[in-house]
Amino acid sequence: MRVAVLRERRAAETRVAATPETVKKLIGLGNTVAVETGAGMASGIPDSAYAEAGAEIAADPGAALAGAGIVLAVRAPEAAELAKIPRGALLIGTLQADAAAAKAYAEAGIDACAMELLPRITRAQSMDVLSSQANLAGYRAVIEAAETFDRGFPMLMTAAGTIPAANVFIMGAGVAGLQAIATARRLGGRVSATDVRPAAKEEIKSLGASFVGYEDEESKAAQTAGGYAKQLSAEFYAKQAEVVAGHIAKQDIVVTTALVQGRKAPTLVTEAMVHSMKPGSVIVDIASDAGGNVALTKPGEAVTTANGVKILGWSNWPGRIAGASSALYARNLLTFLTTFWDKEGKKPALKEDDEIVKGVALTRAGAVVHPSLASA
Structure with a gap:
């Protein structure tokens, strides 16, 4: 079977869906692999590294996709690439998992698997793309905060x-x-943290940070069975804001990471909170792609407010550490494939009744099959 890996074309996307390491393993499964020229350059992987791993270097998307049975992607292919994917091919990536996109995949005859919908169960941990990418986003956010902040993280004692x-x-x-x-602690910062989920309090303390937050009966049920934060009431967020407002005014660096699956990110830092901070303070909004947790965030930009607070709202935080992000993401996709690989037939065997497959499969045989989209 031919596996195609395209160069990502979405704005600010620097990652790639396969690395020389995973290419070798895909070939070891009995596949041929075609990588579009330049696909790995933004992640520090030249075409020559793919060629040495055994991949064919394709001049353009059409050449890479010709005869492909599997297509690996980071983001949903754009319309021009989607039209070139052969009918019956399996597309795996973090796809735009909405009704319109699913309909387009079905009409194109593509079996699409959206890895961002992977259920959070023990079996799926090694293929969890959201966790692997979020881990690196959290690290990168603190590193960029340290670079932007005009003083050091640790206490510095000098003559x-x-x-x-x-x-x-x-x-x-x-x-x-x-x-x-963990990263802020390693750099020597005095760290505190908050989260609406009840289990998070002990996790925060276990890393040596102090917990700040409002707790009530509603917050006890603030986590889904899959481990994600639930959308809570406006009243709860107002009370939470009261607790953190005074705390934020004393902070040098604030990193916001709150996401609610399938919805706009909640606003955690109001304009008034930003204006309460000292000049030179830094806010890093990891949730910028989902609308942002900070009222003054401009997605895709870094801004300085009138009172001298710097807000980093860059898009695609994992892509800002593309080499490591691509390595982990490519392993996630490889693990998904090998978990459902038919060794004798040398092809994927996605069992329709498997919990993981049911979670990620958007389309199959020209039909939308995901439970949340099939009736949309």
């Missing part, structure tokens, strides 16, 4: 005097937030 440690506040203690806490 000329002492510079105090930076006060760092992490909002949201999911995978990204926990990595941000």
Whole structure:
């Protein structure tokens, strides 16, 4: 079977869906692999590295996709690429998992698997693209905060005097937030964090950060069975805001990471909170692609407010550490394929009744099959 890997064309996307490491393993399964020229350059992987791993270097999307039975992608292909994917091919990536996109995949005869919908179960941990990418996003957010902040993270004692440690506040203690806490601690910051999910309090403390937050009966049910944060009431967010408002005013760096699956990111930092911070303070909004957690975030941009607070709202935070993100993402996709690989037939065998397959499959044999979209 031919596996095609395209160069990503979406704005700000620097990652690639396969690396020389995973190409070798895909070939070892009995496949041929075609990689579009330049696909890995933004991740530091030249065409020659793919060629050495055994891949064919294709001059354009059409050449890569000709005869392909499997297409690996980071983001949903654009219309021009989608039209070139052979009918019956299996498309795997973080796809635009909405009704319109699913209909387009079905009409094109493509079996599409949206890896962002992977259920959070033990069997699926090694193929969880959201977790692998969020981990690196949390790390990168703190590194970029440190680069932007005009003082150091640790307490610095010199003959000329002492510079105090930076006060760092992490909002949201999911995978990204926990990595941000750990990274900020390693850099020597004085770290605190908040999260609406009840289990997060102990996780925050276990990393050496202090917990800040409002807790009530509603917050006890703030987590889905899949481990994601639930959308809570406006009243809860108002009370949470009261608790954190005074805390934010004392912070040098704030990193916001809160996402609600399938919905706009909640606004956690209001305009008034931003204006309460000291000049030179830094806010990093990891949720910028989902609308942002900060009222003054401009998605895709870095801005400085009138009171001198710098807000980093870059798009695609995992893509800002593309080499590592691509390596982990490519392994996630490889694990998904090998888990459902028919060794004798040398092809994927996606069992329709499998919990993982049911979670990610958008379309099959020209029909929309995902439960949340089939009737849309």
